Amino acid sequence: MPFPDCVPELTDGVVRLRAHRREDAERIVEQCQDVDTLRWTTVPRPYGPAEAEWFLKHIEDGWNAGEGYEYWAITDAADPQQRFLGTIDLRAGKSGMAEVGFGLHPDGRGRGSMAAALRLVAARFFNDLGGQRLYWWASRGNFASWRVAWACGFTFHATLPARLQPPDPSAQADHGAVASVGRDDDLTRPAAPWHEPVTLEADGIRLRAWRPDDVEAIELDDTPEHFEPPGARQTPENYAEWLLRRQERMSQGTSTWWCITDAATDRALGLVTLIEGGQEPGTAELGYALFPSARGRGATTIASRLVVDYAFAETGGRGLRKLSALTVGDNDKSAAVLTRLGFTEWGREPAFCEREDGTLDDARHWVLLRP
Incomplete structure (x- = not known):
């Protein structure tokens, strides 16, 4: 016809x-x-x-x-x-x-x-x-x-x-x-999760999704580059690509990224993340970073504790059973945050990454089980 x-x-x-x-x-x-x-x-x-x-x-x-x-x-x-x-x-x-x-x-x-x-x-x-x-x-x-x-x-x-x-x-x-x-796949539901960062707040700190205008708050970081994974550091120049990559990862169910903000001003202070890609089911890796001017007020610990509680919560959270974390050997401040959160250091990996001066640093591995 x-x-x-x-x-x-x-x-x-x-x-x-x-x-x-x-x-x-x-x-x-x-x-x-x-x-x-x-x-x-x-x-x-x-x-x-x-x-x-x-x-x-x-x-x-x-x-x-x-x-x-x-x-x-x-x-x-x-x-x-x-x-x-x-x-x-x-x-x-x-x-x-x-x-x-x-x-x-x-x-x-x-x-x-x-x-x-x-x-x-x-x-x-x-x-x-x-x-x-x-x-x-x-x-x-x-x-x-x-x-x-x-x-x-x-x-x-x-x-x-x-x-x-x-x-x-x-x-x-x-x-x-x-x-x-x-043809044999289920058309009625997603094949993988899409992780949207829910808003979390406590003690003057609010966690929310990153926005394009947060580029205005980004500061040049003075910490050693080997403290962070390659490509993780934000700059005003790379922010658009940095944000797009994290949005892609969340839409594919491999991680969740929060912007740490001052609850009173909504200004970005840093980030906290749960990374589930490459992990065993029911587990995730915790990561965090803070802009230099935001340090010294406990923001990292407050933000990370909010995410830890959310990750373990059966109702209204992710319902995970275990969190892991990694710090380099000479990042004592990051190790102190994990200790305050209740993480246990279970192992040390020698010659994990190269410092700026060419010497090698270890990796410290941490774990926290759901209470």
Whole structure:
């Protein structure tokens, strides 16, 4: 059957996927002029009625040709007018593989519509078309798109440099994040956690998520560089990349990063983290660092104790059974913090890292079990 009769309508009672219509053009233009759409997609610039008409003709031609490129308009299942809320497409390839793409009009965001639409399209691919694995691609840092795929059970694989071509051929290509889901995977829940830093507060110290404007509080650190893991130190110059990497790690369930702040002023004082990537289930590594001007008031101990209590809490916390920590041999102040928290030093690793003068320092290993 020719378009639109060849388009299978898909619905779960919450969203309805239907064939695109000519009257969708106006809202397609609105979506493609939205700042987030322009930031994260490759829609033509500028985008007007002519571009929308071309897009609608492209969709119709694709369905009529039956070449594996399928597009649906996303609507609210309860809307009698089936007003356009966005587009989702399935690009089937060879050997049972396909890619999915999607975008929402601003009116359709924040209601779970895209995750529902993705589950419907994935079910069609796996159940009706015999698909084996469905891939998701997005520009690095597009966490809104990743949250949709994450909610539908996709497993994150990698970020590939210069993978996605921008609309302007002369511009630098975007790094591409890739994830996938298989036909036997659970589409109803995430395959890994997404660790959001909950707000914690005590004794004039508040822990919250890091924000872009916290760059204004970053100070040049005077502590020896071997006190911290390579690449861990913040500077005003590297802060944007530093923050993006930590946001990526949290979205992949490997760590949680808090900003230590003064509760009265909300100014950033340092950081505290739980690292679960590479650890045994139920365990995490504690880490912390403080800006020079914030030292001497017990902020590290207060912040770390808040995170330790949160990590062990069965209700409202992480429910972990064990925390570990590592300090270098000559970092006595960090060792004193761990001692105050109740950690026990269980071993010393010789020649762990190199000091700035070329000599080698040991590593001290610490552990704390849940009470």
